[in-house]
Amino acid sequence: MNSSINTDIIEHAFLNISQIDMVFPTPTGGFTALKEVDLKIDKGEFISLIGHSGCGKSTVLNIVAGLYQATTGGILLKNKEVNEPGPERAVVFQNHSLLPWLTSYQNVELAVKQVFNKTMSKAEMKDWIEYNLQLVHMGHAMHKRPDEISGGMKQRVGIARALAMQPEVLLMDEPFGALDALTRAHMQDSLMEIQNELNNTVIMITHDVDEAVLLSDRIVMMTNGPEATVGEILDVNLERPRNRLNLAKDLEYNRLRSEVLTFLYEKQRKVENISQKTAAKNIIEKQTVNEI
Amino acid sequence: MSSTTVNIDKLTTIERLMKTTMKIVNKLSDAMLLPLIGISIFLFLWSVTAQNIHTSLGEFPGPKAVVEQFSNLYDEHINEREKAKAFFDRQVKRNAIKVAKNPDYVPKIRDYTGKETFLDQIVTSLFTVTTGFLLAAAIAIPLGIWMGLSKRLNSAFNPIVQIFKPVSPLAWLPLVTMVVSALYVSDDPLVSKAFLTSMITVSLCSLWPMVINTSIGVSSIDSDLLNVSKVLRLPTITHIQKIVLPASIPMIFTGMRLSFGVAWMVLIAAEMLAQNPGLGKFVWDEFQNGSSDSLARIMAAVIVIGFIGFLLDRLMLAIQRKVSWDKSSVNA
Numbered sequence: 001m002n003s004s005i006n007t008d009i010i011e012h013a014f015l016n017i018s019q020i021d022m023v024f025p026t027p028t029g030g031f032t033a034l035k036e037v038d039l040k041i042d043k044g045e046f047i048s049l050i051g052h053s054g055c056g057k058s059t060v061l062n063i064v065a066g067l068y069q070a071t072t073g074g075i076l077l078k079n080k081e082v083n084e085p086g087p088e089r090a091v092v093f094q095n096h097s098l099l100p101w102l103t104s105y106q107n108v109e110l111a112v113k114q115v116f117n118k119t120m121s122k123a124e125m126k127d128w129i130e131y132n133l134q135l136v137h138m139g140h141a142m143h144k145r146p147d148e149i150s151g152g153m154k155q156r157v158g159i160a161r162a163l164a165m166q167p168e169v170l171l172m173d174e175p176f177g178a179l180d181a182l183t184r185a186h187m188q189d190s191l192m193e194i195q196n197e198l199n200n201t202v203i204m205i206t207h208d209v210d211e212a213v214l215l216s217d218r219i220v221m222m223t224n225g226p227e228a229t230v231g232e233i234l235d236v237n238l239e240r241p242r243n244r245l246n247l248a249k250d251l252e253y254n255r256l257r258s259e260v261l262t263f264l265y266e267k268q269r270k271v272e273n274i275s276q277k278t279a280a281k282n283i284i285e286k287q288t289v290n291e292i
Numbered sequence: 293m294s295s296t297t298v299n300i301d302k303l304t305t306i307e308r309l310m311k312t313t314m315k316i317v318n319k320l321s322d323a324m325l326l327p328l329i330g331i332s333i334f335l336f337l338w339s340v341t342a343q344n345i346h347t348s349l350g351e352f353p354g355p356k357a358v359v360e361q362f363s364n365l366y367d368e369h370i371n372e373r374e375k376a377k378a379f380f381d382r383q384v385k386r387n388a389i390k391v392a393k394n395p396d397y398v399p400k401i402r403d404y405t406g407k408e409t410f411l412d413q414i415v416t417s418l419f420t421v422t423t424g425f426l427l428a429a430a431i432a433i434p435l436g437i438w439m440g441l442s443k444r445l446n447s448a449f450n451p452i453v454q455i456f457k458p459v460s461p462l463a464w465l466p467l468v469t470m471v472v473s474a475l476y477v478s479d480d481p482l483v484s485k486a487f488l489t490s491m492i493t494v495s496l497c498s499l500w501p502m503v504i505n506t507s508i509g510v511s512s513i514d515s516d517l518l519n520v521s522k523v524l525r526l527p528t529i530t531h532i533q534k535i536v537l538p539a540s541i542p543m544i545f546t547g548m549r550l551s552f553g554v555a556w557m558v559l560i561a562a563e564m565l566a567q568n569p570g571l572g573k574f575v576w577d578e579f580q581n582g583s584s585d586s587l588a589r590i591m592a593a594v595i596v597i598g599f600i601g602f603l604l605d606r607l608m609l610a611i612q613r614k615v616s617w618d619k620s621s622v623n624a
Contacts (some may be wrong), residue, residue, distance in 0.1 A: 093519065102537045115524075
């Protein structure tokens with residue numbers, strides 16, 4: 001459309017989420033979940049997507065992953081259009097999604113074999129799998145199956161599997177949402193440690209304001225659906241490595257925190273009643289199930 | 293003083309012993325005693341009722357008559373084996389004499405053509421049901437996976453599956469018999485027509501539960517796992533091998549167990565009409581024979597059929613336990 005105007009920006013953006021609309025067909029006509037979502041992400045940036053539930057955060061992530069197709073607009077990764085899923089955009093799913101019949105090692109192995117089939121020898125693959133599992137501190141339980149390890153450990157293996165694909169972009173859909181507060185804090189520290197080492201480009205969906213401020217370089221706050229879009233973007237210029245205890249008293253940290261809270265609970269306060277909300281959500285879920 | 297404490301100690305040990313024995317007795321009574329009581333009540337009712345039913349072949353057999361027939365059937369088996377052995381011994385001797393008289397003589401060994409014993413018939417039945425079931429599985433599991441993967445294929449084939457599923461083996465049998473007679477023409481047949489007819493009928497009836505369960509198992513795989521496969525861009529073969537098959541193994545096995553049960557039930561009817569020398573034929577022959585022992589012998593066959601069916605189900609369960617990753621899905 002107006003590509004001539006945007007050329008400059010497109011060429012510089014590592015990942016370009018460009019003018020995305022997402023309309024789910026329903027029996028009563030289209031349901032516009034996303035409207036003109038536009039976001040440019042640099043290499044090595046850690047982005048959090050935050051917003052109320054049902055605002056379409058997951059839809060954005062799934063479109064970037066290639067699991068959904070945007071109705072209009074599109075995704076450019078290194079100036080190439082994304083229209084199907086692929087290992088260069090690895091996903092860490094909310095409920096780990098490990099194959100329950102494989103051990104942690106075998107789960108990572110499945111991904112490594114698929115991605116590095118031609119470039120790595122068997123011994124290199126073994127080292128690479130073990131390296132990634134050790135990176136998430138799962139070296140001790142490599143040969144255990146998902147039902148033998150805790151929820152936090154499963155999520156670690158899920159992260160190891162995603163990291164082992166050496167993705168261009170790491171997509172995380174509420175990776176710690178199902179964990180208890182202590183485990184979650186521990187996982188956040190681990191993730192910061194890994195991020196410090198690998199400097200991946202990450203998009204993470206979260207509900208947790210503290211998590212967003214602690215981990216991100218930028219926080220993308222989404223408005224409520226339908227027709228959800230990017231409301232505000234907040235730059236987080238806190239020095240790294242970050243320490244949650246020191247930050248608790250940090251003025252800048254608390255200012256950022258209250259900005260996000262203000263956005264969520266004043267500007268975008270949920271006004272619709274519960275039944276409407278669940279009805280809308282049900283429609284979306286039904287649609288997505290049908291699509292898949 | 294000391295003697296009393298010793299006494300108390302003794303008492304408590306005795307009490308403890310009593311308690312543990314009571315626990316063991318309780319456990320035993322649940323596992324052994326109650327089934328035994330149930331069986332005794334059944335046997336009692338059976339023998340009382342049997343005495344009051346008079347058929348044209350005499351009194352309905354009670355437990356005692358059936359037990360007698362079990363030992364008769366076993367004796368007949370032993371006798372028949374001895375006869376067979378004697379038959380072959382005679383042949384060998386005769387041949388030896390003939391060769392001694394005439395060195396150019398090429399000895400012939402003739403098959404023993406005596407009738408199959410009850411035990412032979414059990415073996416035949418087991419062989420027929422297994423081959424029929426395996427043939428059905430070889431068709432049903434790939435078809436079920438295919439139907440589970442593709443909604444369109446499922447919509448296309450599901451009506452056919454639903455219509456053929458409830459069809460009785462007795463309806464299939466005449467058709468199968470005629471088709472086998474028409475197509476299976478050979479001077480030196482590898483297997484008898486009766487066997488083939490029974491086997492195919494068993495397959496036709498045991499196909500459907502496996503198709504249905506496999507396709508449901510495949511189509512209900514967690515969408516997260518399918519997304520993992522999509523993100524990894526697994527090729528179709530790897531996708532089926534690494535995701536679809538392991539994920540649906542529990543459902544596939546549930547279908548296989550159902551099917552094996554159906555197959556065993558169908559087999560008896562099929563063998564009766566197709567005259568395949570198995571347990572079905574045994575029942576039919578005894579019925580036609582109409583001696584005063586016939587009903588007791590049929591009742592013995594009924595018990596054996598039930599027992600084998602039960603063992604086959606346990607066998608499938610054991611295999612399922614071994615193969616399945618999801619131990620919680622394996623219930624008796």
